[in-house]
Amino acid sequence: MTATVVTSQNIPLLQAALSPDPNSAKGGGDITVVGDSALLPESGPSGTMVDIEESRSDQISLYVVRPGDTLSQIAKMFGVSINTIVWANNVTSSTIKPGDQLIILPISGLQYTVKSGDTLKSIAVKYKADVNEIVQFNDLKADVHLAVGTEIIIPDGEIATPKISQSTALRGSGGPNYSGYYSKPLASYVKTQGLHGYNGVDLGAPAGTPIMAAASGEVIVSKNYGWNGGYGEYVVINHNNNTQTLYSHMGGNITYPGMRVSKGQVIGYVGSTGKSTGAHLHFEVRGARNPF
Numbered sequence: 063m064t065a066t067v068v069t070s071q072n073i074p075l076l077q078a079a080l081s082p083d084p085n086s087a088k089g090g091g092d093i094t095v096v097g098d099s100a101l102l103p104e105s106g107p108s109g110t111m112v113d114i115e116e117s118r119s120d121q122i123s124l125y126v127v128r129p130g131d132t133l134s135q136i137a138k139m140f141g142v143s144i145n146t147i148v149w150a151n152n153v154t155s156s157t158i159k160p161g162d163q164l165i166i167l168p169i170s171g172l173q174y175t176v177k178s179g180d181t182l183k184s185i186a187v188k189y190k191a192d193v194n195e196i197v198q199f200n201d202l203k204a205d206v207h208l209a210v211g212t213e214i215i216i217p218d219g220e221i222a223t224p225k226i227s228q229s230t231a232l233r234g235s236g237g238p239n240y241s242g243y244y245s246k247p248l249a250s251y252v253k254t255q256g257l258h259g260y261n262g263v264d265l266g267a268p269a270g271t272p273i274m275a276a277a278s279g280e281v282i283v284s285k286n287y288g289w290n291g292g293y294g295e296y297v298v299i300n301h302n303n304n305t306q307t308l309y310s311h312m313g314g315n316i317t318y319p320g321m322r323v324s325k326g327q328v329i330g331y332v333g334s335t336g337k338s339t340g341a342h343l344h345f346e347v348r349g350a351r352n353p354f
Contacts (some may be wrong), residue, residue, distance in 0.1 A: 142167060254338075266342045297309045
């Protein structure tokens with residue numbers, strides 16, 4: 063089964079990640095992502111007109127990056143998570159260039175090629191997904207034997223992220239003191255709770271306040287939806303001094319795993335997601351004293 067993307071540059075590409083025998087009511091056969099049918103024009107991130115065919119739940123799109131685009135803007139345009147785009151395109155750089163071609167899945171999650179020994183249950187467990195959702199989205203039967211090489215989409219699937227340090231060293235309790243290494247993650251805040259949990263503090267600020275990276279490094283965990291153990295939307299950055307900083311309860315996360323960030327760079331916005339009773343940032347330092 064093929065999916066064809068037709069843009070102003072006429073680019074054919076892509077094998078669709080759908081079952082070999084899709085329900086005809088959902089499209090079936092060859093899929094044209096943008097073709098001769100009526101188009102719904104939407105304004106793209108850079109103000110250009112992006113031709114996006116009226117939504118169909120099984121479509122895979124191929125998006126050609128335009129000047130001014132960012133991954134977060136593209137994800138919002140298509141209604142999927144940033145991680146969905148990152149995983150489908152193996153993005154590891156913090157920049158994307160005009161002309162780059164990005165595979166966009168029709169739903170947040172993963173595209174997966176069945177391997178020997180796979181079952182629906184094992185796939186669901188591995189990628190933290192729901193068997194019934196996989197069955198329904200791909201028009202499968204619950205007891206189906208998955209043929210090796212079959213491509214499916216795993217709704218809301220997640221690729222395992224690196225484990226973060228569980229150091230509980232508190233300020234003044236013997237952890238390294240990297241004076242001046244970390245900058246304030248918020249320009250202005252009121253500390254609403256001192257050190258607790260994994261060396262964290264709560265910094266109160268209005269919802270939508272920009273959150274900045276406390277130090278330069280690489281994003282190793284980026285969650286832009288879900289409960290996540292009470293953290294809600296959160297980000298973990300790994301730094302060159304072998305420490306990590308965590309930012310949680312975010313109301314907007316504009317990072318993705320593998321993204322390189324600079325000290326002071328905006329990575330998201332204050333919110334109240336997860337186990338939270340009001341807008342604030344829960345900020346942790348793993349492996350060193352928390353200076354705040």
